[in-house]
């Protein structure tokens with residue numbers, strides 16, 4: 001079935017007389033006839049639910065839809081995108097291990113890796129998404145356990161050469177993890193290009209209405225953990241906290257990664273999506289294919305308009321002919337990239353600040369990927385602690401505006417942008 005059909009029908013197929021909409025199973029716990037029945041669940045010998053800190057039926061139905069959309073074979077929801085990326089990495093890399101990551105990633109993920117996970121003893125080497133094959137190969141160490149990147153980076157809008165990063169990861173016997181938040185599976189399916197694990201902040205386009213925080217991890221089910229058993233003892237040797245189960249043996253390539261992340265990380269951290277949030281996310285997913293097309297059409301029209309505007313000094317948008325990432329976007333994102341554009345105001349920082357003040361339709365918000373257009377001046381908000389030199393070095397110059405184009409009528413957005421630029 002096509003992706004549009006999967007957006008609506010994936011994951012959940014109601015039987016005769018059953019609810020059309022995914023039922024919200026708002027229950028922390030589940031009842032059993034005997035303790036033996038429940039014991040089998042605890043030993044992962046039978047499938048079923050016992051406590052919503054680990055797994056909940058509503059969340060699983062929605063995760064199954066996202067797995068279908070991405071072409072993966074197992075998935076789990078998490079309470080946020082941050083949790084999805086933390087779990088995806090921590091599931092295979094712990095103290096003493098090392099990960100190669102693109103340096104062009106979401107600021108929250110960079111901090112998670114470079115500060116918080118560093119405190120847990122996981123070391124990261126950050127490489128440019130545009131590094132040479134030699135530079136990429138040189139980043140690997142004997143204790144490297146994964147490679148991480150974003151399909152389209154937030155907010156830099158760099159496009160990852162997924163095939164090349166997947167090959168480098170596989171040549172070194174480790175999986176590639178790709179955060180596919182910005183394009184969503186409607187515009188790119190990283191698994192088709194060699195990614196092994198795909199993560200999402202579902203808070204963005206998947207929810208799409210600035211309503212519900214969440215994340216998701218999808219496993220392609222292709223990485224052969226047992227072939228690299230010495231690198232992945234957590235998957236390939238017995239887990240004493242689960243009566244000696246060896247995940248990669250018992251659940252195979254298809255089930256090992258998500259089962260371990262559920263049984264160990266979700267059990268111990270409890271960063272679960274709530275059933276209510278999963279239900280809201282599913283409403284967003286039902287229109288994802290329609291909304292992504294409109295986000296991209298609007299953004300394309302606005303990017304082209306901005307590129308021709310005398311008050312705009314530069315525009316960055318992967319769908320814009322002449323953009324640094326245009327060719328790569330044509331390969332990986334032929335049907336559209338995302339709705340986020342960044343651009344510079346002629347006249348620098350002061351002009352950008354005046355532009356922001358003059359907007360009447362676009363909201364000023366840190367959020368992106370919302371039905372409502374929102375706009376951010378990083379230098380005076382998210383990055384305000386940085387000096388002009390630091391801002392330039394971080395690729396967030398003072399003249400830069402980040403625009404997340406929503407689903408309003410493009411003509412209204414363009415009129416709003418024009419009056420603000422001309423002010």
Ligand SMILES: *Cc1c(COP(=O)(O)O)cnc(C)c1O
Nearest residue numbers: 080081082106154181201203214
């Ligand atoms: C927002 C975002 C995250 C973090 O997700 P939250 O849901 O805010 O925790 C991770 N990766 C990318 C690419 C994002 O845009």
